[in-house]
Amino acid sequence: MVAFAAAVLATAGATAAPIPQLAWRAPNGVLMTSIGAKLPAQVPLGSTWKLFVYGYLTATGAREPVYRCGVAKREPGEEYCCDPGESIGRDAALQRSCGAYFEPRRLAINAAAWQRFWVDRQAPAWLQSLPALQPATTVPVPALLEALQRMPDAARLAARDALLPNTLREPGLLDTLGSGPRFKTWSWTDAGGERWGGSAGWLADGTPFWIGGPGTGQQVMRRDAVRVVQGWRDGGLLSVEPDAAALQAQPCVDVRFFARYPLARVLRRNDQPAARGPLTEAGPYTLQFANGQSLMIPSQPGLLLTGSPTAPRLQARMTLEAYVARVVDREGVATETTAAQALAIAARSWLQQNAAPSQGCLAVDDDSRAQRVSPLPPSPAARAAAAFTAGLVLRGMPVRYALERDEAHLLGWREAVAASRAGQGMEALLRQAFPSATLAGWQGEGDCELLPLAAQWLTERQPRWERRLRREVGYEPLDAPPQVCLLQAGTPHADVRRSRVWLREWQTRDGRVTLIHEYLHLAFRRHPRGQDENDIERLAQQLADL
Structure with a gap:
């Protein structure tokens, strides 16, 4: 651990901000690094050992x-x-980092079976030893990355779902x-504390x-996320496509194209009627509609021509994210990056709900x-x-969107574009349109387990606090x-x-004082008083008795 600390400090000047270490393992097995100039020889497992117990339980079909x-x-x-008195299951235990859950003795994991x-799976030797699953165990970074790469696909995908929160x-x-x-x-903590x-x-x-x-893991991720993204960008990893296992795990979507605009004919490049089945012949194809309009599209194996020659229909089966991308192209302007990300989440949410x-x-x-x-x-x-938003949906309220926001609880595309150009992030756009919704994975729980009665209590008492608070600077x-x-x-x-x-x-x-205390941090968010814990606590105690 001391060696790790020394390696990190060696990459930063005496007065410069700490420089994070970033490494990944390329598909050919080559170790790639960025940001930090030199990786430490050994690093502690810390909480990462829980990933491997989770993977083992998932891959072996355990029912612990x-x-x-x-x-x-x-x-x-x-x-x-x-x-x-409460209990916790496997996914929540991994997300919350509950070490007691994954203790091998509790799970009765057999060392030989492990x-x-x-x-x-040709995992590195250190992972083959059950006693090595300790936070203080140190391993080379390449050996840790190799172990992660040896995780079975199904276990890796399950862990990714569990870790989204x-x-x-x-x-x-x-x-x-x-x-x-x-x-x-x-x-983890080094020898110097x-x-x-x-x-x-x-x-x-x-x-x-x-x-x-x-710093702690959360502090490092919060502080260095921008530099980590730049490191991935420099390494060509910023826009990687899901692998075959991840694509297969995505939900599939069956689309019936032009539901309100009947097709009259579908013609091949030589103006001959297209054959029923996948549109795989050399394109383009011409779609002629009953209303006299026409549209040219390229050949696409995923598009299927069905129906009769006089009443053709066009349909397709695609992965969830391919569907979302096509909706973004049709309903918005994809080059408006932040607004398009918000629209992608709204479109995915609408699909799940409807x-x-x-x-x-x-x-x-x-x-x-x-x-x-x-x-x-x-x-x-x-x-x-x-x-960028793969798998994310909004839960807690109906999700709708339109070109203009002419009513509450609706994502207006033009308003979203204007707000994003003014510097608002994707989450802010969604929060303004859907204030009661929370973000969640497609199959996972939301990032916020709402306490509606607490929110109601807070809302009911705000009027009685208002006169008192308006006197506060x-x-x-x-x-x-x-x-x-x-x-x-x-x-x-x-x-x-x-x-x-x-x-x-x-x-x-x-508990109510704590609720008021944290609410006051929001109410004084733009003033130095909002950072004064003693002042905020004093005021919270006073409001609790009103």
Whole structure:
């Protein structure tokens, strides 16, 4: 650990900001590095050991018991797991970094079976040893990356789904990283008592990566995300496509094109009627509509011509993200990057909320009453918008969008473009349009478990506080009530950017004081008083008694 600390410090000047270490393993097995000039010889596993136990349990089809936190008091480490008397499952345990859940003795993992599993996958020797699964174990970065690369595809994809909340939870990370990189943070303490941390995980195409630097894992990711993205950009990894396993795992979408505009004829390049089946002949094809309009499209194996010669129909089965990219091209302008990312999430959310299940896929019409879908292959910019937000949906309220925002709870495209050009991020655009919604993975839980009764209590009491607060220097009323989210681990806090308050409970007086305290951080967000914990606490105690 001391060697790691020395290596990081050696890459930074005496007064310069700390420089993170970034490494990844190319498909040919070559170790690639960026940002930091030199990787340390050995790095601690920290919390990354939990990734490999998770992978083993997933790949072997284990049915381990949930972990139940002690009723009377917390055991050491349970603050990362659950509240006393509650229980936690595998995915949540990985996301929250609950080490007690993945303890091999609790799971009764057999050392010989563990070794055989990883030997069969040609994993590095250190991973084949069950006793090596300790946070203090140190390994070379290349050996850690190789171990991540040896994770079975199904286990890697399950871990990526479970880890998505790590990106959603940290303010600003999603706008910077997107949903492609999925990571497990790690932290450890060197011999001098200094904290060091970072993360390890996979990009969308399965490329394993490792990040390290001074501070806790969350601090490193929050502080260095922009430099990490630049490192991936320099390495040609910023816009990687999902690998075959990830593509196969995506939901499929069946689209019926031109649902409101019947086709009259579909002609090949020689003006002869196209044959039923995939449009694979040398294009372009000419689509002639019953209303007299026509459109030329290139040949595309994914497009299928069905129906009769006098009533042809065009349909396609595509992956979820290919569908989203085509919607972005048809409903927006993909080169408006931030607005297009917000539209991609809205389109994906609308599909999940409205499409009909059909033969294992989702069936939807290309229709202005639903979502319009481009019959052309998606543009690179649209594919990038879909990839940057891959798998993300909004939950908690109906999602709709239109060219102009003429009513509340609607994403207006023109307003989104104007706001993005003024510097607002993707999350801010979505929060303004859908204030009661939370971001989540396609199959996962939201990034905020709402406490609606706490939010209602706060809203009901704001009028009685208003006269008192307006006498306070720096007070600014909020445009809308904040979201109140259940805190599973860590310290209660306010997220000014998202207008959220995170706390464990609010039924007791102490809990309500905490709720008021964090709300006041939002109400004094633009004034130095908002950073004065003593002043905020004094005012919260006074308001609690009003």
